[in-house]
Amino acid sequence: xxKKKPIKKEFVLNSSxxxxxxxxxxxxxxxxxxxxxGTYGIPGCERTAMMRLLGLYPKKEGLPLLVGGxxxxxxxxxxxxxxxxxPEMFRKDGVLKADFVKADYxxxxxxxxxxxxxxxxxxxxxxxxxxxxxxxxxxxxxSLLPDAxxxxxxxxxxxxxxxxxxxxxxxxxxxxWGYDMQGAVYQEIVRQNTGKKxxxxxxxxxxxxxxxxxxxxxxxxxxxxEAMSIIRNDTPRIVEIKKGNEEPTQCNICPCCRxxxxxxxxxxxxxxxxxx
Ligand SMILES: [Zn+2]
Numbered sequence: 001x002x003k004k005k006p007i008k009k010e011f012v013l014n015s016s017x018x019x020x021x022x023x024x025x026x027x028x029x030x031x032x033x034x035x036x037x038g039t040y041g042i043p044g045c046e047r048t049a050m051m052r053l054l055g056l057y058p059k060k061e062g063l064p065l066l067v068g069g070x071x072x073x074x075x076x077x078x079x080x081x082x083x084x085x086x087p088e089m090f091r092k093d094g095v096l097k098a099d100f101v102k103a104d105y106x107x108x109x110x111x112x113x114x115x116x117x118x119x120x121x122x123x124x125x126x127x128x129x130x131x132x133x134x135x136x137x138x139x140x141x142x143s144l145l146p147d148a149x150x151x152x153x154x155x156x157x158x159x160x161x162x163x164x165x166x167x168x169x170x171x172x173x174x175x176x177w178g179y180d181m182q183g184a185v186y187q188e189i190v191r192q193n194t195g196k197k198x199x200x201x202x203x204x205x206x207x208x209x210x211x212x213x214x215x216x217x218x219x220x221x222x223x224x225x226e227a228m229s230i231i232r233n234d235t236p237r238i239v240e241i242k243k244g245n246e247e248p249t250q251c252n253i254c255p256c257c258r259x260x261x262x263x264x265x266x267x268x269x270x271x272x273x274x275x276x
Pocket of ligand 1: 048
């Protein structure tokens with residue numbers, strides 16, 4: 001008797017499995033690309049990225065990300081659920097941690113700004129997939145308007161540029177953290193899904209004291225194009241690493257690598273910064 005073929009369930013990406021290991025294996029995402037490749041400001045680590053993918057090293061967490069998620073949830077109208085799922089927002093005595101009190105003020109402040117609220121009034125947390133040079137990507141859009149792709153960023157400081165040693169330049173927070181890469185991918189995947197090439201807008205609000213800075217930042221097309229060429233150039237290697245066909249390199253400076261670092265000798269002070 002012929003054996004019945006097992007029915008293989010097709011993986012369908014949705015909001016409940018968007019961040020799952022299965023989704024991350026099947027699709028590239030901007031955060032995964034940044035984990036492997038790095039940004040101008042934050043070097044990547046292929047080995048750690050791979051360990052994250054295999055569930056051997058925790059995904060990024062921490063208070064700043066949690067505050068961002070809190071504000072995201074407010075805009076999405078899912079704040080109650082978010083609070084329920086994150087008891088770490090509260091101190092042991094049950095009082096809301098200062099970061100979230102600050103976030104509440106930030107929410108109040110952006111609510112008073114009609115233009116900010118307009119940009120955040122699009123369709124929320126829109127999931128799309130597409131292909132860039134034959135490689136599948138997934139994206140999740142904070143606010144999709146008919147004429148713009150909007151991403152909400154809660155940042156430490158909006159107007160301060162940061163020094164990037166590798167390129168000998170001070171960079172704005174957008175390129176420092178690789179949000180230009182996010183914009184490039186989002187613009188392309190949205191174009192594939194809707195036929196429209198839309199501008200990428202960052203609805204930014206800062207945690208600066210005593211008043212947050214707000215800005216609606218359109219990322220220049222030239223920066224998006226530059227970022228896209230890096231993505232097209234460097235994603236094939238990442239895919240090969242994910243498939244196990246290429247060996248991931250180790251950065252030796254990220255927390256995961258540092259955990260296993262064993263000193264093998266002394267280093268000359270003048271050479272210390274050339275080690276990477
Ligand atoms: Zn590393």
